[in-house]
Amino acid sequence: IVCLCIFILDVTVKSYLIGWEEFRMNKWLIGYIVVIAASVIDWMLSISMMCSESLRVRRLIRPFFLLQNSSLMKKTLKCIKRTLPEIDPKKNGEWETYFKNLPKALSSLLVLLTTANNPDVMIPAYSLNRGYSIFFILFSVFGTYLLMNLMTAIIYNQFRGYLLMSVQTSIIRRRLGIRAAFEVLCCPGRGHTSTQSEVAVNMFLQVMDRVHMKSYCRQAIIKAARQFPDGFINGEAFQRLFNELDKDFMKEHPPKPEYSSPVLQLIQCIYSHFYITVLGNVVALANVICICTVLVLNSEKSGSEKNNFYMEILNCIFILYYLIEMLLKIVAFGWRGYLSYRNNIFDGFLTVLLLAIQIAIFITDLVPRHVMALWEMVRLVNMLIVFRFLRIIPEIKLMAVVASTLVDLVKNLRAFAGILLVVYYMFAVLGIWLFQGAITPPSNMSLISNASIENKTDGPFSMDCGTFEQLEYWPNNFDDFASSLVLLYNIMVVNNWHVFTDAYTRYTTEWSLVYFVAWWLTSSVMWVNLFVALILENFTYKWDRSNALSVEDVERIAYQSTVQLIFREHVQEPTEEELLAQLQQHPHLHLSW
Structure with a gap:
């Protein structure tokens, strides 16, 4: 309430x-x-x-x-609503020639189309005549590999068009608001002959102190405004100031400490160089190769025959190198400077963890009763060393772009994930209303299994191979909200989704197939394809921009990656005349020009 x-x-x-x-x-x-x-x-x-x-x-x-x-969710939902009529397939009457039962034919062809155990659909006819396989193969080729991929392109092409329109509207609205703010704040130009309106920097800074926005955006805008030497901002520069709103906060690295000792200066010069990072990656690669070699040599040996001595010696040498590298980098960058790099935090945490486990291994050798098996501790060290090798990702441009794309998915696609969450919620609630308690596991499975073997079971229950009951899919039900979400996810993944539809049509009614097909069309056909297309769009945008950058600058792409910036090059900026014309017609703004 x-x-x-x-x-x-x-x-x-x-x-x-x-x-x-x-x-x-x-x-x-x-x-x-x-x-x-x-x-x-x-x-x-x-x-x-x-x-x-x-x-x-x-x-x-x-x-x-x-x-x-959520304004972005509303825009996304509007784009999806406009996209759906573009992908509506025309009706087809060919099923009357080949299938007598429409629900069964529809479900069978859907299984064939989604390639979820499609041989089950083809084998009965294929066993009678090999020529029947031509129909199923042609259906799979045209349906799965051509039409479904073409539908993905149609969905994204239409959605992208409407998304561009939405981004265009958002940019015009922002430009109009900024221009209106400029007209309210503007003062006549200096001198009696000046005809160009300008905003005084001091007045602008006073207004910015009262504006509610992210602190780093405010600081960036104020910093840029103070760089005008004459103390006035014209209209074009005023618009450019607010481009900082599209950027995320990028932490500046603190300055390196200054040493008077020549030895410390030499250490700082060496270990702050890029080639030390390359050397560390080479050492990490050598460590992984050594671990793989020892594991291959010990793969044919039993547990008692395995000798961990050489692996422990190698691990000690490499961990000692990692520790020295970490300490010298702390000396070179300073404690705050070292922690300002995410790679250093990753390396440092794993190095300390490896050192602690290695000390525990030494203690375990001295204690007669082992709390933890020595071999398990060595395997844990090996896993952490291999995991530490992920440090090379930011140093390779392609891998850095892929990693930053994955990070951007969380930041830029929250609206799409929010709508997917809403769709999951609505289908789960609807599924609970329709199918709660429809399928209940039998109390004694052994008696049921024996009866099914003797063909004495009645009703919808079936223990045939590949059925819901034989696969023991009992936890997949609509009895509560959590299990409903898991069941919907399993259907979205498509694999064996026909098992669920078959079970619910047997236990309830054939009309239940409408619910599951509607969920498959919504989640797997439309939403997953749209999500994949947006991932490709995001990656293509980053890759095109990274071609002219070095590895160190790839991180700055994430700093400027928003949904609007991804499509900015395809959007036309409004002209000055268009903005002024809209301002003159605005019902809530009255300016005297």
């Missing part, structure tokens, strides 16, 4: 601020009020029934609040 009160207050304030004319045209706010009203009514019904009802409508419409409060 507290959340509902907050939502009521939120929609009241928003409706008052935008006015009645804007409110009538805003479908999201109207839907906001409808959803709040439905939630309040459903809540009152729950109170009147002492919360004993099993069906609660407000659970199904609750994700609307998440969508309504």
Whole structure:
């Protein structure tokens, strides 16, 4: 009820601020009020029934609040809505020639199309006549490898077009707001003959102190504004100042310590050089090769015949090198400078951990009763050493681009993940309503198995090979919310998804196939393909920009990678005349030019 009160207050304030004319045209706010009203009514019904009802409508419409409060999610949802009509397939009547039962034919062809155990569909006909395989092979080639990939291209092409339109609208809105702020703050140019409007830097800095934004963005904008020598900012420069809003915070490395000792200066000069990092990568590679060689030599030996002596000696030598490298880098960069590099934090943590485990191995050799097997501790050291070899990723341009792309997915695709979460939630709640308790595991599986072998079982239960019961998929059900999410994920992955559809059509009705096909189309066909296409778009953008950069500068691509910047080169900036024309027609801004 507290959340509902907050939502009521939120929609009241928003409706008052935008006015009645804007409110009538805003479908999201109207839907906001409808959803709040439905939630309040459903809540009152729950109170009147002492919360004993099993069906609660407000659970199904609750994700609307998440969508309504995210502008990027609303834009993404609008793009998806516009994309769907473009991929609607035309109806086909050929199934009447080849299949008599439409639901069975549809499910079989879907299994064949998704390549989830598709030989099961082909084998019965193929066993009678090998020529029947031509139909199934052609269907797989055209359906799976041509049409499905073509559908991926169609989905992303249409979605990308609408996303570009959304980005174009966002850029125009931002440019319009910045231009309006400039017109409000501008003062006449210095001198009586100046016709160009300008903003005084001092006035701009006073306003920036009161603006609510991220602190690093404010500092970057203020720093850039103070670089104007004459103390005034023109319109074009004013627009450029706010490009810092598209950038993430990039931590500056602290200065290196200054030493008076020639020895420390020499150490600082050597261990702050890039070639020391290359040497460390070579040593790490040599360590991994040594471990692999020893493991291959010991692979044919039994546990008692394995000799860990040489491996322990090699590990001690390499760990000692890692420790010396870490200490000398701390001397070269200083403690704060060393920790300002993420690679150094990664190396230092694993080096300290390897040293602690190696000391534990020495202690284990001296203690008669081993708390932990020596061989297991050696294997743990080997695993950490191999894991430490991941330090080479930032040093190779291609691998650095791939790694930064993965990191950017979390940052830039949160809106898409949010909508996917909403879809998961809605399908899970709907699945619980439709199929809760539909499939229950038998109390005595051994008796059921014996009866099934003797063909004495009745009803939908089946112990045939490859069925839901024979594979013991009992935990995959809609009995609670968590298991529903896992079941939906298993269907999205596609592998063996026909097992679930077959079971629920046997235990409930053949119309249950509509629910599962709808989820497959939503998650696997549309959402997964769209997600993969966006990953490729993000990677292509980073790769194109990294071709002209060095390895050290690849990290700066992530500093400037947002959804808007990825598509910025395909978006046309509004002209000065267009901005001024829109400002003159703006209903809430009255300027006297």
